[in-house]
């Protein structure tokens with residue numbers, strides 16, 4: 025079994041360039057040049073509104089995860105813990121608070137101070153706490169957008185929910201005018217939303233490709249590469265061009281029947297965020313078995329394009345509101361997530377489900393034992409639940425993880441041999 | 447109607463004995479008194495998970511709302527820990543365990559609220575595991591700056607009422623809602639009076655006693671709870687007490703998962719006079735009486751925004767938790783703060799960092815303790831409190 029495989033395609037290099045550019049913009053903003061920064065959160069966000077005012081979106085989640093990928097998060101986490109943050113609090117927040125207390129010098133950029141803290145409360149309750157702390161520490165103004173959770177029996181937002189969100193977005197506009205010093209221009213917003221529409225088109229097509237065999241890319245490990253531009257650059261021409269290029273590259277792979285591994289032996293679905301500090305290690309643990317992830321719930325935290333969402337330039341604000349309310353994973357209830365994963369297993373033709381349960385993120389993880397019950401017992405899908413963390417490397421134990429994964433893959437092999445195929 | 451437990455309690459003329467008698471109400475994982483109330487009133491039972499729940503609406507719709515806050519240290523967790531991981535707080539697991547062990551059979555429904563991510567996911571897990579139960583989830587507004595949050599919440603409450611009416615078959619009028627608001631106003635105001643009494647006389651009305659009186663309201667009907675509180679208030683006024691060599695503290699962080707009654711006692715006995723606390727905060731959510739002559743549903747919605755306590759599970763960027771805590775310490779004359787948070791409680795743990803900064807800045811001593819409802823041994827907490835008390839008494 026090969027231990028090390030090179031997964032890189034052109035889309036990875038292009039992503040790197042674009043993200044470096046984006047980080048340079050952050051550093052410039054920190055030096056007082058370029059656009060003022062607005063902090064916001066990944067899940068179902070209204071970045072289009074910021075782009076329409078030429079404001080720079082800054083995502084503390086991206087800063088935290090980039091720091092973790094470079095295995096440099098721990099000192100920041102520990103700094104926050106010294107200041108009273110608990111070992112049991114989300115480590116993204118701690119890494120960010122620690123970064124603040126260390127002069128905002130992240131490994132990839134200097135993080136600019138916020139001109140505005142925009143709390144797009146889409147599902148995660150920790151978001152509210154996080155921004156409350158940042159408001160206290162930075163003294164920046166805060167604007168909350170409350171997104172009612174999908175809680176009705178049919179899982180749809182109500183008319184009133186939509187009106188409530190639209191009203192808040194309308195109240196946000198004068199705030200953005202003030203921070204940017206620019207007048208609101210509906211045509212400019214429509215243009216931005218058009219870019220998001222096209223980006224979403226390409227991304228949705230990309231997300232459907234792994235239904236083919238072999239999957240042309242790994243819908244977890246390679247999808248996270250594409251998620252960077254999806255947030256940092258959505259609503260821009262560069263962002264749209266990136267997704268077009270990625271789509272075209274992947275289409276060529278489809279034509280050549282090429283996948284990310286020499287041979288696709290197993291098709292898996294994965295639930296939960298990745299262990300950023302051990303991303304590569306984690307990937308290799310599956311790759312050595314020829315296992316490819318064909319779908320992942322994590323890649324839909326920002327939006328559920330593959331299930332039909334598109335921004336609408338003819339109705340920009342309402343479509344942004346619907347994105348926040350309905351069309352992202354985090355604002356959907358846990359049973360809707362079960363249904364999404366079930367559809368991945370069935371429609372993406374998978375052999376099993378891996379649940380990566382991360383301590384930091386209870387939005388994802390709380391109750392995943394019940395999810396395992398549902399898939400393993402009720403649906404008879406081979407299911408593996410492993411625990412670690414998305415940010416704090418202390419919770420990842422490579423030897424233990426590998427043993428669990430190997431045991432699961434062996435049983436999956438057996439399962440396939442004796443013909444218990446789904 | 448009168449439950450047997452209440453009839454007995456009303457005979458007791460000694461507060462300490464009365465309070466001891468209340469334990470059977472809320473330390474009973476079989477919910478016998480709830481069954482009795484159900485039998486006597488014929489009302490459907492709805493369990494209200496913490497923190498705040500608009501109990502008035504349940505009452506107005508002809509249901510009996512029961513505060514359902516886990517199972518303390520009364521049961522073993524044998525099934526729920528395979529559904530919720532080790533890093534999730536205990537009240538989530540013990541509440542689910544109650545369901546998985548068939549102890550919630552008398553409950554027609556259960557309602558959860560937007561307090562934290564585990565509680566939200568628990569609502570879904572309940573739905574899946576108990577498909578015949580009426581399970582609801584209330585999303586409270588988290589943008590209290592905008593006026594439209596009141597419209598939103600009014601609509602949310604109307605949606606809830608619609609579903610409640612389907613369950614109970616009762617058509618709810620505005621007068622019903624206002625009548626319920628009036629009853630709960632009375633209960634809240636009696637609890638307020640008892641809280642004020644305890645602040646001034648913590649050696650007469652202990653926190654253990656006060657807590658039991660408030661907690662009884664989780665189980666009893668509001669009408670019976672009012673009678674209990676009135677009775678207790680009469681008794682407390684004549685109760686003797688001796689001043690103790692204790693430090694005076696404000697206790698925060700215990701708004702959701704509850705410490706056992708014995709843990710509360712252990713903390714008091716370790717040297718604390720607790721002047722104010724946030725135990726069972728949802729029952730004392732409003733800071734003043736609500737009007738009873740308006741659109742009742744709207745009254746509740748707007749009171750959530752403008753007449754309610756500050757809380758770790760209510761996001762209100764108009765207010766600062768640290769500043770309010772410091773102000774509370776100063777106005778009550780407390781010596782220190784105890785931040786006592788359930789293990790793994792994300793909202794409580796986050797707020798600790800805010801309290802800590804504010805208290806350090808203001809030069810107010812504090813002690814941070816973590817507990818779990820299921821704890822049986824309190825030596826560690828007790829020692830921590832004793833050491834803290836001694837350090838302050840020596841100063």
Ligand code: SF4
Pocket residue numbers: 085114115116117148149150151384385386387388
């Ligand atoms: S709890 Fe999860 S979604 Fe929320 S901030 Fe932390 S990692 Fe992000």
Ligand code: SF4
Pocket residue numbers: 496535536537538561562563564565702703759788790791792793794
């Ligand atoms: S104790 Fe804390 S984490 Fe647990 S349910 Fe309550 S608020 Fe949520």
